[in-house]
Amino acid sequence: MPYLELTDIGASYGSKPVLAGVSLSLERGEIASLIGPSGSGKSTVLRVLVGLLTPSGGSIRLDGKPIDVGNTATIRDLRRRFAIVFQQYNLFQNMSVLRNVMIAPLKVKHRPREECESEARRLLAQVGLGDKLHAYPDQLSGGQQQRVALARALALRPEVLLLDEVTSALDPELVAEVLDAIRLLAAEGMTMLIVSHEMGFVREVSSQVVFMADGRTVESGPPAQLLDNPRTPRARDFVGKILRH
Amino acid sequence: MNYTPHFGQITRYLPYFCGGAAVSLLLATLAFSGGMVIGLLGAMAKTSGGKVLRRFAGAYVTFFTNTPALVQVYFIYFVLPSCGIVLDSFDAVLLGLTLNSGAYLTEVQRAGFASVRRNEVEAAETLGMSRRQVVWYLVVPHIVRTLYPPLTGQFILITLGTSMGAVFGVEELTGRAFSVNAETFRSIEIFTVVGAMYVVVTILASLLLTIAGRSLFRARVSVF
């Protein structure tokens, strides 16, 4: 039984349909990558998973139990298990790096302050920002902000980490430092759903790749198969374009 | 505690109140128009006038925006007669509201002038447009479009401000509420109805101004 299972999810922004048939399943400890052209709905899938957008159809199962997306308590529970790092970091501009990472464990999970602080320091050191604890987001580079966002997500001790193109807004020389941080997590056995355009990285870390187009999941499979031998024309077309670079 | 409202008695005054609303709108339109003229002169004086003109316009705006319109009208109503100028209450209120709104409209229009971007004008000139063409096709439409929303807001505020006419016995909407109140003592009902009429009248005015602004000037205005 898969840990997380999406079946035929549909969703729309207002009257504009964005997702029309998204299905995927994820095992505990697995790393899956979501790829596809810009605007295909990859971010939207992640937004559905953290309850920022209510799906209009389909079902979500977690540990085999169906999730009632209309129920606030269920959504709260979902958010306890899933942590997301957004494409655009979304750090709180009014808080220092340390406080950004500490705030949720401290105020939402009500853990003791010393524990929150020492864990935040440890996580920030782990992503290579041990010397930036008291800086503010607007004083950091994009790569540094992205790593703070990663530390902030980890401080929630999630069961699953959702990463949305965490390297797309970065300069090439900053990409490596963020990917290194993620590799470390992968080695620790963290369950992850990753949206990425870094095909080399996707191939390296993920056990499953899911290809999306026009709001649908078109094809999925192990990286070797999907990236080298796509079965569907859409996927072949996309992979061909992206690997030629 | 045992007050039971009776609106029945009020309904026969509705036409009378509608007439009052018309007077309010007339007063507002006149004061706004006068204020626009003053405001245009004031804004020009402030942006491109000489030192004396600028000072004078500045003093005018500072004085009128830092004192209440009501007291300004009191002053006009009671002081001008001793200088030999006798105004009836409508004219006194109109004069006070015009001078008052002229000060606010000076500031609004000055901000509109200031929003014209120099580099846009320069870009147009490098495209070979003459000064006059730039002014007519670029500057004026830009100013109208940016000024339109705050100006409609000012018009609504002036409409609400005309209710002060009641203090001087002008028979506008609030003034008529006072008269009917003195006759019937159905105070709550009267002021509820009159308040609702102000809501309706100003929403209608906003609606009209919004439609006009969107179709005539492509201005980004909305009713609410």
Added chain:
Amino acid sequence: MFRALQQLHEFATSYNLLLLLEGGARTLVLSAAGCVCGFVLGFALAVLRHTAAGWLLPARILGVVYVEMFRRIPFLVTLFLVFYAFQALGLDVPVFWVAVASTCVIGTAYLSEVVRAGFAAVPRAEWDAAATMNFSLLQTLRFVVVPQAWRVVVPPAFAFFLSFIKDSALASQIGVVELTFVGKIFNNRGLMPAIAFGSVLIAYFVISYPLARLGARLEGRLALSRAH
């Protein structure tokens, strides 16, 4: 001319000046109390309009109606409405408090819009991040939104207070002895109207002008400052 000078001399008694001072103080306290109360309720209304729960929908609709209504009713009419409402309820409230309540009623409507604009100034992305971290609405406001929104909210809220120092002149019509009422007292006592109302105009100016300058400076400062 001679009469004017003589009257000016007669006018300048400590009694009259004290009356002006007292009127000015009452004008200030009235506006401040009304605006503080209006701000608190306006904030609550803005928060209410930000909720998403279905069962609060009727309350949200009422909130919208309230705001749109009281921004379209003249202060003078609101004053009399509140005045007669208290009377109809059989409550014997001093006129000063009637005026404070009226200011509060209007202030709630205007200031809730000011607060809402402040909320809207915080990027959607930060609201989303807070939501996915299970912050409650109040926690999101307290830790993320208010610390950033206040600098957008303070200047227009202060401008509203300033405008009410002047608009509160209408409270003289229900008998509140504030500055304008003092002018009427002078006038009724047979002072030259130019002196009676001129002195009141000057008094308003003396209160309002420094505050307006302060407001402009505050706005300039806040516009330059950073989020932290």
